Amino acid sequence: MVDESHPNYLGLFAGKDSAPASAGKAALSADLILCVGEVLEEDFNVGSWSALLDPARKVTLGPDYVKVGDQYFTSCMLPDVLAALARSAPRVKRAKHPAPKLLPMAGQPHDPISSAALYPRIQRFLREGDNLVVEGGSCMFPCASILLPKGVSYEGQILWASIGWATPTTLGVALAEPKRRTIMVSGDGAHQLTANEIGVMGRYGINPILIVLNNGIYGVEDVLSERGHVYDDLAGWDYHTVPAAMGCRDWFCTRVETVAEFESALEEARNHPGACYLEIMIPETESQPLSKKTINRIYKTYSR
Structure with a gap:
């Protein structure tokens, strides 16, 4: 690489x-x-x-x-x-x-989280030597635009885009390289499929930073097939409470809705000695991080 x-x-x-x-x-x-x-x-x-x-x-x-x-x-x-x-x-x-x-910074402190505000801040949160694990959902497209600092490894599986991959992969990467900081970015739909691995993270005391984007839908499925189907809607979870329910101790867990809250959560995560879980509330108007042109091209390709 x-x-x-x-x-x-x-x-x-x-x-x-x-x-x-x-x-x-x-x-x-x-x-x-x-x-x-x-x-x-x-x-x-x-x-x-x-x-x-x-x-x-x-x-x-x-x-x-x-x-x-x-x-x-x-x-x-x-x-x-x-x-x-x-x-x-x-x-x-x-x-x-x-x-x-670098992706340009956008968004005012009290603005709801948008893609334009989210990914530049994730980019600037990364430090030399980090591991970045990105889910094979719609978040993989904007994450591909992130310019990585020196020595940062990027784990993704865009070839298959098998949703649910990122959470267990984060577990494996963090176990294999405990001295490096491992950061995951995943949508909530993919995360629901394999969230049980959070309990394993707590069991073995690993310290990843999990960033889960809560938009309430299987985002990538909504792009690939006919849109608006009820089966693409998710059961609502209080994601930031899941680690405690699975026995994880001393985790920093929070839910954020605004740019200022996200920046504050990232700062807390940077200084927290243990694992962190950030649930990011994505407004309905921002449920897809892709441009309409890209969405239409993907839809035309895969909906036939």
């Missing part, structure tokens, strides 16, 4: 959902596209098939092979190929395309 603090980092390619958009333009206009590791061009990875990389201009470096066009060269180990490229490839001091920037 290329650290996003590197001066030549341009962003994330995902077709028309590339973040920033200039990263998509750079990939699609490049003379040569060097793919390190197998690149799976499926589904959300390429913006719902909105833009595919030209195979004629793509060279893929796999674990033990190199693919050029339709031709495979086997018994080529990835470390050896990368070392050879590093020795022979021309040096580029600085990327010619614009570098991604």
Whole structure:
């Protein structure tokens, strides 16, 4: 993985959902596209098939092979190929395309939480060396625009977008790396599917920071299929009380509705020595963090 603090980092390619958009333009206009590791061009990875990389201009470096066009060269180990490229490839001091920037801050203290206010504050909350786990729901799109500090690892599964993945993944990541701070961002629909893992977090005394977005619906399902169905509505939970009900002790748990409350909760979470659970109340007008253009494109792709 290329650290996003590197001066030549341009962003994330995902077709028309590339973040920033200039990263998509750079990939699609490049003379040569060097793919390190197998690149799976499926589904959300390429913006719902909105833009595919030209195979004629793509060279893929796999674990033990190199693919050029339709031709495979086997018994080529990835470390050896990368070392050879590093020795022979021309040096580029600085990327010619614009570098991604921090998401701009928005929202006044007493405003309800909006996507424009939420994600820039999550971005600035991250610190060097954190783990960020993002659910495969509608929050994965704006989270892809977050510019990560040095050494931050991003865990996501946009290829399958299997909702409910993030909560148990947060458990696993935090158990595997107890000295690093693990932060989860998940919608409430996905979280309900696997929330029982919170009890396991309490049992083993791990200290993640869980940010749960309460919009009362299966948000990504509402985009993928016909909208407005009652089966996309969720049973209402008092999410911030769930950790205590599952036996978690000394957690900082709160529910926030305004920008000021969210900022205060983040500050408390930063200084709290144990686990934290932030329930973010999303207004009905903000139930989808995606633009209408993106929603309509996704709906047309998957509702057939």
